[in-house]
Amino acid sequence: MSDQSEQLYTVLRKSWSENQFIRLTLSKQRKGVEAANRVTIRPVTIRGKMQLSFVSQYSTKDITKNYPFEEGEKRIQQLLETAYLIANLFTTEKQMVLEMRRNGKTTLRVQASKMTDDAPPRSHDRKKKDWIADKRFLVELGILNNSGNVKKDKGDKYRQIKKFVEIVDGLIRQQSALENKDSLRIVDMGAGKGYLTFALYDYFTHTLERPVKVTGVELREGLIKKGNAIANSLGYKGLNYESGFIEEYDLPETDILLALHACDTATDDAIYKGINAKAELIICAPCCHKQIRRAITKSEDLQPILQHGILLERQAEIVTDTIRALLMELQGYKTKIFEFISTEHTGKNLMIVGQKHERPVDREALLEQINAIKNRFGIDAHYLESLLDA
Ligand SMILES: C[S@@+](CC[C@H](N)C(=O)[O-])C[C@H]1O[C@@H](n2cnc3c(N)ncnc32)[C@H](O)[C@@H]1O
Structure with a gap:
């Protein structure tokens, strides 16, 4: 795994444990792969437990699946390695864009979050x-x-x-x-x-x-x-x-x-x-x-x-x-x-x-x-x- 990917996962884990995770999107399919156009991952509470909710957006339908965090993280890694080239991570603190170019080069852009006021109810609820x-x-x-x-x-x-x-x-x-x-x-x-x-x-x-x-x-x-x-x-x-x-x-x-x-x-x-x-x-x-x-x-x-x-x-x-x-x-x-x-x-x-x-x-x-x-x-x-x- 590249250093840039490792950095993204570190921030993902930290934002999850500190209730700052807003969402992660996976986009730009890899060549020849049959996958949803885009996957959006958000936190969700199910029977009192926090999970990662994956919404896979196809042209005609959306498919939702929920996973406990660790399993969800593995799923994200797998999707990034096999199906998508771009990951956008939004937390209340940071925004990160990981891009794996087709020439094998990987870049990671990081900037302060512009979404603090736009954080999902979960983050607000948890803060309060x-x-x-x-x-x-x-x-x-x-x-x-x-x-x-x-x-x-x-x-x-x-x-x-x-x-x-x-x-x-x-x-x-x-x-x-x-x-x-x-x-x-x-x-x-x-x-x-x-x-x-x-x-x-x-x-x-x-x-x-x-x-x-x-x-x-x-x-x-x-x-x-x-x-x-x-x-x-x-x-x-x-x-x-x-x-x-x-x-x-x-x-x-x-x-x-x-x-x-x-x-x-x-x-x-x-x-x-x-x-x-x-x-x-x-x-x-x-x-x-x-x-x-x-x-x-x-x-x-x-x-x-x-x-x-x-x-x-x-x-x-x-x-x-x-x-x-x-x-x-x-x-x-x-x-x-x-x-x-x-x-x-x-x-x-x-x-x-x-x-x-x-x-x-x-x-x-x-x-x-x-x-x-x-x-x-x-x-x-x-x-x-x-x-x-x-
Ligand atoms: C400083 S207080 C901390 C209490 C609580 N854990 C907290 O953080 O609010 C330490 C407590 O551990 C108990 N304690 C110290 N040594 C112990 C031991 N070997 N076995 C059982 N209790 C012990 C003391 O009686 C005391 O009530």
Whole structure:
């Protein structure tokens, strides 16, 4: 595949996950190919799930077919390779024209989107979307007052909850195994008060209307009792809290594993459990990074940087999370690391997402990268690596 095509698919995927995709058209048939005059692909919601809707326009009729995103993307690639020479991609951010000339040359023109105001209802709806359908749990958890207004000091938390649901919404639409499953199991490790546990239960149950079982695992008994009491009082049958340590929790097969702000190596324990439970999605927001901070050996050349506590802390954070991501890649997960909420709301805003895939993994290259980082920082072992090795 050409670099230009790869760029187009990267923007397509990003626009899909960030709800910015407007449409893609395929045109100019290849010589000798019997195909529709043009194919227009738009997002569509079917029974609460987002899909790609392909409308193939023939001279006398239109044929519509819908696909989950991953399958749809493969179909687009196949059509571009075999039947069409031009692809026009429109997102709320960019417009791209990919053209494969008959002489074999490929060009890609990119410009800022002129369609922001012309975006389909889906994009507008999603931008304005509140992400929370049944706000009663937010009243019970002390985010909203009894009149349904956000309490003075809870604005950041409220925004964080909504942003989190929006991220999960984008991720599940990229994971065809989750899109097509009848019932989902979600486990939130170190659930705390359960803002996010409740929010996901609400989103799947009330917005997407999909059967879901959500469990919050937490070591503090008081939070477990309170979480279960609220779930019962609101009639949230598929939501429960269980008492336990992440590292000891017997995790059954799970679709989505969350671990947000679980301390230090508790994040590694949760990732490890998620991998073993064959989770399609592993979503974590690491907290502190003590294990690697202690394990880093300050070699002479790194001394000027690592002598400063704050820089050592930041370096430990980067090293810890990079190795976490590489280890997840080694286990067959595509990983992304990004800031999920602005730093003005919280410093602990890094999110690591692992999306399970079935593609071959270049183990040798990944192990080489992990070892190079460990050697550079004089680290014997990363805690997650030890768990996986054992
Ligand atoms: C900082 S809070 C985060 C709560 C929630 N995940 C969030 O992001 O809003 C971390 C929670 O994890 C729990 N926790 C920490 N280590 C744990 C462990 N090893 N097993 C179970 N729970 C743990 C703590 O009791 C606390 O409630």
